[in-house]
Amino acid sequence: MATIGVLIETDGGGVKATNYGVLTAARAGGANDVVAFVVGADPEATKADLGAYGAGRVIQVAAQSGDAASAPDLLARILDKAIDEFGLNGLMGLASAAGRDLFARLAALRELPLVSDAVGVDWDAGAVRKSHFSGKTFATIKIAAEPLLCTLRPNTIEAVADETAAESGHFEVPLEDPGLVEILEVQQAGGAKVDLTEAAVIVTGGRPIASADNFKMLEALAEPLGAAVGASRAAVDAGYAPHGMQVGQTGKTVSPKLYIACGLSGSVQHFAGMKTSKIIVAINTDKDAPIFEKCDYGIVGDIFDVVPMLTEALR
């Protein structure tokens, strides 16, 4: 049995739902002992949620001085100590903006290899799976160093409940904040309510959306679904949406349970960013559009007719 640490991300005090898939990957069907590390959040308040997905211990990490939650450099140093204290064979986190930044610092500190944006882990083989060449191939990367460090693409591993009576604890390190980096504020791009990269459902608009104002129609569809709204590069380049909403090779990589593509042709560059979506629904006026070869459900129709009908039905 390996001991695997998972760095938990919180959102307004609560545990982000995307952490549960990371815990499932760390747990490996009950084969591993999982230590969940929380920063800022109360371990007593979160242990029921995290224990439900297999965390055996929930540990709040902190430094003697400085706020680790807003100082990634300090947090990396704390986790460096935690690896030794808890005898971790692996440490994982979300491949979010914060997770990628933090794990790179930690890997540099310990001079360890790091696999970012992984889509699977095989603890027995000490290997990590990662998508390459815009999703055309998957590489299995054997890591010949311990602990194994990786960040997991949100939503790629389905969260499986595994009720565990988690213990809570604290780990405080006699460190001071070197003061190199401090996060002052985090702003969601475009004022989005749901982060695109972590959304379970995404509604995306392509070129035929034709104006920034028409994105309101997609936001109306997204609302009853609790979805985030994305855009193709054609829509972004035309100025209908900010770049923060772009999905694809030169935009964001997403992996929702449901992806609704509204007026997208299905270019390889767009698919590079969303092909790991579990279910893809496409709406397109052209029955021969390439997207219909790659989706699970296709609707041949005009988005300006179909989207309001779908919204109404969902409401």
Ligand SMILES: Cc1cc2nc3c(=O)[nH]c(=O)nc-3n(C[C@H](O)[C@H](O)[C@H](O)COP(=O)(O)OP(=O)(O)OC[C@H]3O[C@@H](n4cnc5c(N)ncnc54)[C@H](O)[C@@H]3O)c2cc1C
């Ligand atoms: C290096 C490189 C990187 C790139 N990176 C990205 C990227 O990150 N993300 C990305 O998206 N693209 C990217 N692209 C661009 C990509 O090649 C496509 O040009 C782009 O994805 C097309 O966007 P679209 O599907 O919205 O538009 P189009 O290709 O114009 O397709 C529009 C579709 O909507 C249909 N349609 C028209 N009117 C309606 C209507 N009223 N109702 C329903 N359907 C309708 C049409 O039949 C058509 O199939 C990249 C390209 C390059 C070269």
